[in-house]
Amino acid sequence: MQTPYELGNQNQTTTWEACIRFYEALARRYPAVLQFSQIGISDAGVPIHAGIVSADGVFEREKIRQAGRTVFFNNNGIHPGEPEGIDACMALVRDLCLEPERLVALGSAVYLFIPVYNVDGSCNRGDASRVNQDGPESFGFRGNSLHLDLNRDFIKCDSLNAQLFNRFFTAWDPDVMVDTHTSNGADYSYTMTLIHTQADKLGGGLGAFLRDSMLPVIYRGMEERGWPTCPYVNPVQVSPDQGIADFLEVPRFSTGYAALNHTIGFMPETHMLKPFRDRYESMRALLDVTLAFTVANAPQIQALRRQARQAAGGRTHWPVRWKLDETRRSRLRFKGYAAVHSPSLLGNYQRLAYDREQPWEREIDYFTHFAEEAVVRAPLAYVIPQAWRAVVERLDWNGVRMERLAAHRTVQAQVSRIQTVQSRPGAYEGHMFHDEITLETSLQAVELQAGDWWVPLDQDKARYAVETLEPQAHDSFFRWGFFNSILEKKEHFSxxxxxxxxxxxxxxxxxxxxxxxxxxxxxxxxxxxxxxxxxxxxxxCARYAEPQWRRYPVLSIFEAP
Structure with missing residues (x-):
């Protein structure tokens, strides 16, 4: 049973319709191995599907969770113009169905996948939107039907896709996630590069395991498969020969969102200028290698995740912003091409090009560590006034434990007031995004209303709550403009x-x-x-002050009332 990619000239990717038909036919033929179904719809009304492969025919989420089985999650097509993951996933699922030894090797783990996440973009096909990409012949578009980049939507959840994804991810609680992509950027010899959940940000034993154990095995496995892989090429200056740094994937991105849930996340980025066939083959290899490692090391991964969740509820301080630690550098053996600068024929500047006739291999600086830039003291709980329903919804979609106050009460609370805000010029993914803020805090007696939401931090979802409710966090709800109305005075003067x-x-x-x-x-x-x-x-002035102006609505409670 061949995939549309395999039936073509190896420069073609499947359409959404053919992809869904393929999985539906496979599930009918192998019902004891694959369950495939619709899980929701997009903003354009296009069905979104998910599948699960299980060696023993158990597909029920609760049974799998109660048994403590490992969940490996593969998300594809968030950017449908980067489609090799869609095709590679189809072949991998087919092989798991057809090859008994491969299925047996899965053990008690399950392979959970979304075949095409941005279904709207996948159906919006063309051949011109990926300006710098070599194939395939036709592909989908990056934006969804709301013209949103869904890999910026995991916190704000403007799209139905992201709202569904938040609930889906929370319900399944995967141990490892691979979200497949194609890179833009510098030119070099590698077909596959890899973004991983930043280890310092992931933290604790889980972050150390990722950096010291998991990544070396993945890189070695890719080398053995004939696809040498390097970290995502994020130059610290202009070109890779000047050094590269790990990518700080904040929670708007899939790997950063995964970190909020103590999930190890990978974003493989195949190189845009390599032939589509090579990008497909290297992506398939990456899925195989990462899945095999996850299955082989499942008990340790799960134990470290349990430790991280248990520790979350007892933390006294939380880092909410990170910055590259330029004092800590390592060396990376890198295979690149000479960076050549020459006068532009279009304007008065020097243009950059890479000369593939001048390959080089040498050690370059590699910055892998990030330092805590802002740390907050963990409150006993947050209180969210009931009026801010959109915020409460998102906490609920992510399994954050909350309770509604049954009666009025007066408490001592830390109240934050926004002193200054510097916003990004123009719209960013449909929002006015606030890049820089300063706060003034004070303890005050505050009357809470019946129906307000009490969010305790003695829970394993504390990290999600902290990184969305603390205003200065990288991707807080405040930064994304959920509280913009407090920045406007409602009265004025003549x-x-x-x-x-x-x-x-x-x-x-x-x-x-x-x-x-x-x-x-x-x-x-x-x-x-x-x-x-x-x-x-x-x-x-005090005389005409508006108490709610610039007052951040979410309260921090540090002492039990």
């Missing part, structure tokens, strides 16, 4: 009336007058603009 009132306010409020004098000294160029002068006084 200049000709407020001029006299402002003078009186400066007399009545000494603290305001002191701040105003400081502001004038720091901003003399603004003193000729009445809107700036009066606006500063209005926004900083």
């Amino acid at each position: 200049d000709y009336v407020f001029e006299d009132m402002a003078l009186q306010l400066l007399k009545d409020e000494p603290e305001l007058r002191a701040r105003f004098e400081q502001w004038k000294a720091a901003n003399p160029q603004l003193l000729s603009d009445p809107k700036q002068v009066l606006g500063f006084i209005f926004e900083n």
Whole structure:
């Protein structure tokens, strides 16, 4: 039973329709090995499917979880213009059905897969959207029907796909995930490169196991299969010869999202300029090698994940931002091409090109460590006012334990106020994304309302809660604009009336007058603009303050009420 790729000229990828028909036929022929079904729909109403391969015919999620069986999860087609993973997964599932020895080798582990995640993009086919890519002849488009990049949507969940994925991932709780991709970037000799969940960010024994045990075996296995593999080529400057660094995959990306769940994640990135056949073959090898390692080391992986989950509920501090540690570097043997700079024929600059006639192999700097940039003290619990339903929904989709308050109560809470915000210019994936913020915090007596949500941190989902609810975290809900309404004052003033009132306010409020004098000294160029002068006084006075303005709604509770 051949796949559409195998039936073609090895420069063609399957269509979504042919892919689904293939799996449905395979599941009918081998019902004791493969279960395949629709799990949801996309924003365009296209069905989304998932499959599971089990050597003993057990497919029920609860039975698999209760038995403590290993779950290996393969996600494909999040960027349908990067389709080799879609085709490789089809062949792997077919081989598991047809080859008894391969199925036996799966043991008690199960192979869980989404054949095509971005189904909208897969159905939007063409041959021109991947500007720098060598084949296949026709492929899908990166954006979904909402023109969203789904590999930026795992936290904000604007798409039905991401909402489904959050629930699906939480229900299955995979031990290892491989999300297949094709790279953009520098040119070099490797067909396969690999992004992994950043080991420092994953943390603890699980991060050390990934870095010291799992990755070396995967790289060695790929070499033995004839597909030498290197870390994802993320140059620290312009070209790889100047050194490369691990990619900090924050939770908007699949591998960063996996880390929130203490799951080891991989994002294989085949090289765009290599022939599609080579990209397909190397992707199949990567799936085989990673699956084999997972099965062989399942008890240790699961034990380390249990330790990570248990530790999460008892942590007193959480890192929420990371930065590259430039003081710690290692050396990597790398096979590259000479970087050549020459005058551009289009503009007044030097253009970069790679000369494949000048290959080189030598050691380069490789930065593999990230340091904690911002660490927060772990509260006993967060409180989310019930009005912020979209936030509560996302916590619920991810299995975060919460309870609704049955009655009013007054508590001592840490209240955060947004002092400054620097937002990314223009839209980013449908949102105003806040790159930089500063906070001012204070302890206050706050009255909680019946129906507000209490989110305790003595749970294994603490990491998801912390990294979404702490405003300064890389991909917090605040950064993604879920609380943008608090950044706007709701009332304003008329200049000709407020001029006299402002003078009186400066007399009545000494603290305001002191701040105003400081502001004038720091901003003399603004003193000729009445809107700036009066606006500063209005926004900083106590008399007309709006308590909810710039006050972050989520409260941190550090003492039991």
